[in-house]
Amino acid sequence: MKYAIILEHVGQYSISLMREVLGVHRSGFCKWRDAPKSQRQTRREGVESFVKDTFAEFQAMYGAPRITKELNALGHRCSLNFVAKIMRENRRIARNGKAFNYGGHALTMHNVSDNLL
Structure with missing residues (x-):
């Protein structure tokens, strides 16, 4: 350091x-x-580039678990913790989809007849 x-x-x-x-x-x-770069540093830089590319390819929708599965499927062996640490250090956060909204339904109150009593 x-x-x-x-x-x-x-x-x-x-x-x-x-x-x-x-x-x-x-x-x-x-x-x-x-000193030349160590084997660990070289591997880490390679995985960082793959994580960056995969994250961009899926438009920031994939988090560490999905990116780990994608990299392992492509033949780049890495663990979930390793990918999560790389993403945390590079400040890459997956965007979740929108949550289900229990808002009022617009058509339910429009088709009600007047109270004539």
């Missing part, structure tokens, strides 16, 4: 100053910066 902060503020402050303030060694920062 400290390394990411340093990388984020490289243009504003010098690296040596940020290193001293955060208590990080230069060699550790350089090793972290030049």
